[in-house]
Amino acid sequence: MSTLVTYHCEDKVGVVTLRRPDKLNAINAALKEQLIATLEGADADDEASVVLLEAEGRAFSVGFDIVGAASDDESAHDPFRWESILRNSMRMALAPWSMNKPVIAAVQGYALGGGCELAMMCDLTIAADDAKFGEPEVKFSHVGPVMVMPWMIGLKRARELVFFGDLIDAKTALDYGMVNKVVPAAELPAKARMYAQRLALVSPEALRWAKRSINRGAEVAGIRTAIEAGVDSYISLYAGRTKVNDEFAERVQKDGLKAALGWREGQFKAFDFS
Numbered sequence: 001m002s003t004l005v006t007y008h009c010e011d012k013v014g015v016v017t018l019r020r021p022d023k024l025n026a027i028n029a030a031l032k033e034q035l036i037a038t039l040e041g042a043d044a045d046d047e048a049s050v051v052l053l054e055a056e057g058r059a060f061s062v063g064f065d066i067v068g069a070a071s072d073d074e075s076a077h078d079p080f081r082w083e084s085i086l087r088n089s090m091r092m093a094l095a096p097w098s099m100n101k102p103v104i105a106a107v108q109g110y111a112l113g114g115g116c117e118l119a120m121m122c123d124l125t126i127a128a129d130d131a132k133f134g135e136p137e138v139k140f141s142h143v144g145p146v147m148v149m150p151w152m153i154g155l156k157r158a159r160e161l162v163f164f165g166d167l168i169d170a171k172t173a174l175d176y177g178m179v180n181k182v183v184p185a186a187e188l189p190a191k192a193r194m195y196a197q198r199l200a201l202v203s204p205e206a207l208r209w210a211k212r213s214i215n216r217g218a219e220v221a222g223i224r225t226a227i228e229a230g231v232d233s234y235i236s237l238y239a240g241r242t243k244v245n246d247e248f249a250e251r252v253q254k255d256g257l258k259a260a261l262g263w264r265e266g267q268f269k270a271f272d273f274s
């Protein structure tokens, strides 16, 4: 089986790369399996505090492999096969969401259909100024796992994006809250690493519980239950922790809070790319 997803760790950042550039990283069954396994491996890698999901070539991902699926005549009408494809798609969509570590998607070119949802399911998204997002599935009478879209961009915008299937540019995606940052295309790999490395300065344990709290908040129905669920996370974070951010705590003790905050700001400044 060819390698469609690779992994390496650099400076506490676990880099997961989609490598099917000739097909604009279209997601076939093999890529899906490899991506799920690689993300799980990255989550288990003690060297990595943060995971960066990037893609080789001119597109992040054009979504589900509609060419491969169309040529797969034999099983095209087998409902059990479709169930397995869709269940695996859900597993892939939930993989970054379920991980302990924050996952940052770095998007250049197209992020369409399943590729758009994959970027949305990551904790943070940094986009090149040439990025284009969209949910064109309706154009092929498909619907992707778009349940996440109302959370991301609100009902009206989600409906427009999904019903019409039109693409939006990076600036609009930023305006919609689908991405956190837009950077010049040529600078995307370097800026994405800076963004990830800045996050890697924060206590991995605090990040893990921050992620869990936010995701649980998004999963429950109302603000009251969201807050109550968040309390469990805080209890787990604070009751279970022994050493968090020691250097910061030591500086607070030694030099006072203002000086400690100044030290932390100085650290962050080194990664400022505005």
Ligand SMILES: C/C=C/C(=O)SCCNC(=O)CCNC(=O)[C@H](O)C(C)(C)COP(=O)(O)OP(=O)(O)OC[C@H]1O[C@@H](n2cnc3c(N)ncnc32)[C@H](O)[C@@H]1OP(=O)(O)O
Pocket: 022, 023, 024, 026, 027, 062, 063, 064, 065, 066, 067, 068, 110, 112, 113, 114, 115, 136, 137, 142, 143, 144, 145
């Ligand atoms: C539940 C379902 C969820 C879904 O995700 S459905 C899929 C949603 N995605 C799409 O609808 C995108 C379809 N693709 C396109 O519209 C176009 O492509 C683009 C506008 C993205 C790019 O156009 P251009 O720049 O002219 O490139 P190119 O020559 O069309 O594509 C380069 C190679 O990539 C393959 N490819 C593109 N999209 C897909 C895809 N979704 N599935 C499988 N292959 C794809 C092509 O076929 C071709 O390959 P070759 O050079 O061998 O002809």
